[in-house]
Amino acid sequence: MSKKTGWAESILFQMPLRVGLGGVFCIAAWTKIGDIQSFAEAIKGFQVVDADSYEHLIVFGAFAMPWVEMIAGVLLVLGLWTRASAVTIGVLLVLFMGALLHVIFDDSISADCSCFGDLSVVCSSSVGWCQVIRDLVLLVPTVYLIWRGGGRVGLDALVSNRSSQPNPGSSGHYVSEGVDEDGLRG
Amino acid sequence: MHLCTTTVRVFAIVGLGSMIGVGHALVIKNPVGFRRAPAPQIDDQTIDPTTDQTVDPMPVVHTPEVAIADPGGPSNDEQNADAGSFPIDPLDIPGPPGTLTLREAYALYDEGAYFVDARHEDEFNESHIATALFLPAPRVRSKAGLDELSMIPPEVTIVIYCVGGDCDASENAKFAIERSGLGFTDVRIMGRGFEHWVDAGLPVEHADGSVTGDQP
Numbered sequence: 001m002s003k004k005t006g007w008a009e010s011i012l013f014q015m016p017l018r019v020g021l022g023g024v025f026c027i028a029a030w031t032k033i034g035d036i037q038s039f040a041e042a043i044k045g046f047q048v049v050d051a052d053s054y055e056h057l058i059v060f061g062a063f064a065m066p067w068v069e070m071i072a073g074v075l076l077v078l079g080l081w082t083r084a085s086a087v088t089i090g091v092l093l094v095l096f097m098g099a100l101l102h103v104i105f106d107d108s109i110s111a112d113c114s115c116f117g118d119l120s121v122v123c124s125s126s127v128g129w130c131q132v133i134r135d136l137v138l139l140v141p142t143v144y145l146i147w148r149g150g151g152r153v154g155l156d157a158l159v160s161n162r163s164s165q166p167n168p169g170s171s172g173h174y175v176s177e178g179v180d181e182d183g184l185r186g
Numbered sequence: 187m188h189l190c191t192t193t194v195r196v197f198a199i200v201g202l203g204s205m206i207g208v209g210h211a212l213v214i215k216n217p218v219g220f221r222r223a224p225a226p227q228i229d230d231q232t233i234d235p236t237t238d239q240t241v242d243p244m245p246v247v248h249t250p251e252v253a254i255a256d257p258g259g260p261s262n263d264e265q266n267a268d269a270g271s272f273p274i275d276p277l278d279i280p281g282p283p284g285t286l287t288l289r290e291a292y293a294l295y296d297e298g299a300y301f302v303d304a305r306h307e308d309e310f311n312e313s314h315i316a317t318a319l320f321l322p323a324p325r326v327r328s329k330a331g332l333d334e335l336s337m338i339p340p341e342v343t344i345v346i347y348c349v350g351g352d353c354d355a356s357e358n359a360k361f362a363i364e365r366s367g368l369g370f371t372d373v374r375i376m377g378r379g380f381e382h383w384v385d386a387g388l389p390v391e392h393a394d395g396s397v398t399g400d401q402p
Contacts, residue, residue, distance in 0.1 A: 036210075037216070037323070037362075038323060038324040038327070040220070041323060041358045055220060058220075059219060060207070060208075063207035063208065063211045065207075066207070067202075067204070067210065068199060068203030070203070071203050071206075072199055072203075081195045081199070084191075084192045084196045087192060088199045088200065110353055111354075112306070112355075126306050
């Protein structure tokens with residue numbers, strides 16, 4: 001791929017997708033962090049694990065998951081550790097879809113998604129196919145970013161460029177270690 | 187190499203998020219948790235006064251005592267006459283342990299108890315128990331919800347309902363109301379859902395403001 005095409009892809013696709021996906025996850029995380037009790041109740045409502053036996057696990061998940069989302073989202077927006085952040089978000093999306101399908105196929109469960117806290121983004125708050133489709137749509141840019149990386153516009157590129165500057169003490173040799181960790185040549 | 191680095195970074199993100207989450211849990215003012223439904227008190231042994239021997243009758247489940255008004259269902263005599271037959275009156279079908287039947291809930295409704303709808307907002311807007319307030323748990327914790335709740339005298343009975351059955355929303359709303367700091371002590375849950383209330387012909391307010399069913 002030519003250098004010109006790489007820049008074009010970075011500016012037209014990788015950066016907007018990074019910032020968009022990261023931003024969505026930052027908003028989702030922020031709404032949950034603002035009302036952890038509601039998110040814990042939502043996890044309990046999914047009935048994936050028994051709330052009586054695993055209350056502490058649910059409460060731990062309710063505190064940890066939004067912060068993982070927040071960190072991954074911020075890293076995506078910054079373009080740092082892009083592939084790792086996208087993988088984290090991809091795993092979370094797959095877990096969310098599994099939980100949603102569990103509720104959809106069990107008629108006895110009536111649960112709130114609480115995916116964006118109190119906000120209803122695209123779908124209503126009750127769990128249904130809309131949320132599964134929304135997660136599938138979010139999975140598309142996630143997979144793209146895992147495949148192509150963060151591109152030339154982002155902190156990954158900055159860090160990589162710095163590490164590939166000529167080493168003054170080694171007669172013009174380039175330090176190539178760490179380059180292409182996050183798709184800078186993609 | 188790349189796969190290894192990415193995997194390590196994923197674990198770093200998850201680990202950091204978990205650590206911040208634990209830190210958050212330690213500094214949060216109101217601890218997060220769930221209230222379990224109180225176990226029903228079951229008398230499985232009574233003393234026979236004539237013989238002073240313990241007997242093992244059918245277990246008796248204590249439900250909250252309320253004065254039961256008749257919202258249109260059959261009288262107690264009629265029920266006693268049919269004691270051995272099924273089905274039981276829909277108004278008396280019990281919900282989960284410790285919750286109110288429709289008859290008990292209606293009696294409280296008649297006495298002026300406040301009803302709280304813990305379902306989704308669109309369901310509430312479509313129709314709800316007449317005079318009920320829309321206060322699911324997240325709303326109770328919001329400023330608007332607390333303002334609304336603060337207008338209810340703390341000494342009155344509050345009855346919460348949702349879709350019934352395995353619906354957690356009532357339990358969550360009860361927990362939130364009791365933890366609101368507004369002094370509510372008599373908060374109960376209607377074990378049967380809104381649809382059962384509708385099916386029983388009890389008062390329902392619709393989106394257009396009309397009220398159907400037995401007028402309060």
